Amino acid sequence: MIYFIVNLSGGGGRAKRTWRKIKEAIKEYEDGIDDTIDYKAYLTKYAGHATEIASKLSAKIKTKDPDSNIIAVVGGDGTINEVLNGMDFKKMSLAVIPTGSGNDFVRGVKREQDTEKVVNKLIDADMNSELNEEYFESIDIGLCHFDDGSKRYFGISAGLGMDAIVCKKALTSKLKKVLNKIGLGSLTYLAITVKTLFSMQDTDGELVYYIKDYSGKHVETARLKFDRLIYSAFMNLTSEGGGVKMAPGADYKDGKLNTCAAYGLSRFAAFCKLPFLTAGKHVGFKGFEVSAADKMEISLGEEFTCHTDGEYAGEHSHMVVTCEKGVLRLLK
Known part of the structure; x- marks a missing residue:
């Protein structure tokens, strides 16, 4: 399951454009497989909201299989930090589609920044969670x-x-x-x-x-x-x-x-x-x-x-x- 946490206020309008591209990429992927992608989206409304959302999602998930439950952050470094301080690392994994002005996290961990490529990999990972080491790695924080x-x-x-x-x-x-x-x-x-x-x-x-x-x-x-x-x-x-x-x-x-x-x-x-x-x-x-x-x-x-x-x-x-x-x- 993919849980998008989206901060539409970031990046001087870039976040809204990126979120639109994400939904278009998901629709294109669905058309290609003639099936629907299982995901939920949560839009942040105030400072600290991403932490609250991640915490509530973690509380609802019972299985300790992080690669099967992916929080996909659509935002900048601040939104990522909020999510880190709300998610349960034993239950959930993280993906990032960057929209911030600095994007030090994504660049620092050498991740793809092209929206469509990240979305495709994200969906592939969700549909093939048994191949966890192919799609995920464990990192320090x-x-x-x-x-x-x-x-x-x-x-x-x-x-x-x-x-x-x-x-x-x-x-x-x-x-x-x-x-x-x-x-x-x-x-x-x-x-x-x-x-x-x-x-x-x-x-x-x-x-x-x-x-x-x-x-x-x-x-x-x-x-x-x-x-x-x-x-x-x-x-x-x-x-x-x-x-x-x-x-x-x-x-x-x-x-x-x-x-x-x-x-x-x-x-x-x-x-x-x-x-x-x-x-x-x-x-x-x-x-x-x-x-x-x-x-x-x-x-x-x-x-x-x-x-x-x-x-x-x-x-x-x-x-x-x-x-x-x-x-x-x-x-x-």
Whole structure:
């Protein structure tokens, strides 16, 4: 069974066009086999609605066979994040037909972006669920544990500081809406980043790395104290923010998350290094910490703005991030 969760408000009108193409592709497929395709569609109406829909669908499904129950997200990275935080990974798998301005998730996991091709593969997978390894693979996702007891999954990245402030501002940016209409929405992040870099407050803190030992217990492997933290990003994929290559070595199937933190730099020095950061050429530069671990814990001297996959996640001074290895079944 295919369950479409559709965000028609995304991508400056692109989502509506894409949803129309999806229905046309389904009709063409049905005509070709002289039969009907079993699917349901749910349109999101407000922020957080995709989480509610995914949660209710998961509760209704009794069988733990994720490859037979596919949530197909028609939306951007924010809608995907909402679905990840509502679906039961033991009962449902995920497919994505991207309509957002950044689409970092789809590009990061190297998935097809042509609507008709994705729809055809999606229907093939639903009709041949017994061939699950041909159509699906298991990938890692991240999980944030915040200091107020809340938790959020993420597929791309989580972070605090500058990148989170940029994501928060981009959600309500008039510039983004204008640029989306001409297909340049990702430039929003660059413009807001420059402005934020010279206006935000920094803080001191500590970052601790852990890996699992032979018994499965997390043990500390390294500890970094820093001053003047600008941001710290925890990456499951290589890029966020419309293609900024924070962690060029990240691998969504290796059981680890990569961190990229910038600290101890003057604002001008940080600004001069932005082109290198965008291109993923910052590894080894003074003021950048790029490492990988199963689990990371960050403690700050004051609260910082936080995000998961570009979605605002509150103001926090302490966060634990873990890699949830292979829990998500994703359409190839």
